[in-house]
Amino acid sequence: MHHRGRLCVLALFFLAIAAGCSSDRNILERVGYVRTVGFDAEKDNMIRVTVNIPLIIAEANETRQQEEIFSKVVRSSKEARILMSRRTSRKMVSGQINTILFNEELSRRGLWSHMDSLLRDFTISKRTEIAVVEESARDIIETHLPGHSRTNQYIDRMLKKEFETQTLPHVLLHHFCRDYFDEGRDPITPFLSKSGKDLEVSGIALFKKDRMVGKLSANDIFYFSIIYHDQDRGEFTLGLNRPELYSISFHAINNTTRKTISKTPDGRYRADIRINIHGGVTEYIGNLKMSTSERTELEHILSRHIEEECNRVVKKLQQLGVDSIGIGQYVRNKVSYQEWKAFYKDNYIQDMDIVVHTNFKVKNFGNFFY
Structure with missing residues (x-):
């Protein structure tokens, strides 16, 4: 009898593990990890928020890569998230965001209200890359660039490479916010623009507090970098x-x-x-x-x-x-x-x-x- 009881306990234990694994698998299949977020200026102080969610679809012996891209004109990023979540079968989560893009027009208006929202979200890493783009963040996120598997991955790897080789000063979300609050230094970000069928780091965006007031060209990056650090x-x-x-x-x-x-x-x-x-x-x-x-x-x-x-x-x-x-x-x-x-x-x-x-x-x- 005692032996039979131990067998029952072991059986229940393995059933619990199997159920947990099944539950985890179902959760992963239903989660959409946002990788890239773009902010564009719109009329009447509205903003356009665009998100990119890469997906891997496994069917039989074939695995396909897809993307879900959503874009909404809203008052705030959290409003955008609520509205976008109604259009996808997956639960949108922000813990895997790699890159945040702001277009130049919005950057010249001021970014702090959006930065504040990003900082309050504890799921967003403060080591997330940020950059200003010359025209539309939405167009960059939605455009498939020939020769690059996914645009969001391309941008992430390009910025990481520039930071690692010290071609560009290392600027992440927490660096921008630190310099925003520091009375003795103003923030900067990389400046990206389209170059034919590719993107390029075309300069450095210069901020006075949270407003972009100018930029340095690509030819100035080396000289700025050796002064900077x-x-x-x-x-x-x-x-x-x-x-x-x-x-x-x-x-x-x-x-x-x-x-x-x-x-x-x-x-x-x-x-x-x-x-x-x-x-x-x-x-x-x-x-x-x-x-x-x-x-x-x-x-x-x-x-x-x-x-x-x-x-x-x-x-x-x-x-x-x-x-x-x-x-x-x-x-x-x-x-x-x-x-x-x-x-x-x-x-x-x-x-x-x-x-x-x-x-x-x-x-x-x-x-x-x-």
């Missing part, structure tokens, strides 16, 4: 159409950036940004011989050119009144609270003297010597 990898190509330097390409770029604050005799704050850069040459077209002392001349040309371009980028930030490189943080850390409050105002960056100094060193130039 230290990096230990990356690539860079430069062409000057000069006999000494027609074209040159580097790999394994690494730099150290140091920002120091001082006060001028007239009472203004001054920031000196000193950047030491090292890079390995992968291509060089010019008439200088790097295996001789002429390499020093080449390094001098590179240092002066990069310095000029970095100062140009800084001047653009100052003209827009944005502190995307965090100069205010260094001022705040140097002065007393009373001095900081007296100094801090919306366009404090415009009143400062900011000068970039660069020093470039070629750390290797390949195996061919001449």
Whole structure:
């Protein structure tokens, strides 16, 4: 009798496990994991919310990939979710969102009400990628780009690659929100646009608080990045159409950036940004011989050119009144609270003297010597 009771308990245990597995399978089949969300500006302060839900359909021995894409004009993202959920047989969940796209028009209106909603949703990772798109987020999400299996996966992998290679500053949802609240730095995001049948990172969107006020071009990304932070990898190509330097390409770029604050005799704050850069040459077209002392001349040309371009980028930030490189943080850390409050105002960056100094060193130039 005791043996029969143990058998009954074991049978009930295995039935419970089997029932649990069946229940989990049914739940997974009925869940729609949102991967990409797009926000577009509409009339009368309305927004268009577009979501992408990738699906894998298993039928017999065949597995197919599909997508469900829903788009609604609403007042808020939560309203959109309720309305969209009525059009799908799956339960929409936000825990797997990889990328959030905002179109440029909406970004210039201001993003904080939408960011606030995203932050309040505990299921959305604060490490979600965000980007501004030039035209319509909806068009990008709905368009099938030839050569890419799924647009949402393409965007996610492209941004991750740019972040990992340090071609682009690493900016996620929590970085944007941190800089929004920080009095000494303004937020940035990658800027995406269509390029033929592909997408490209075409620049960096610059924000004053939550409003986009301008952008840097793709050619400015390298110069901005080395001012923005230290990096230990990356690539860079430069062409000057000069006999000494027609074209040159580097790999394994690494730099150290140091920002120091001082006060001028007239009472203004001054920031000196000193950047030491090292890079390995992968291509060089010019008439200088790097295996001789002429390499020093080449390094001098590179240092002066990069310095000029970095100062140009800084001047653009100052003209827009944005502190995307965090100069205010260094001022705040140097002065007393009373001095900081007296100094801090919306366009404090415009009143400062900011000068970039660069020093470039070629750390290797390949195996061919001449």
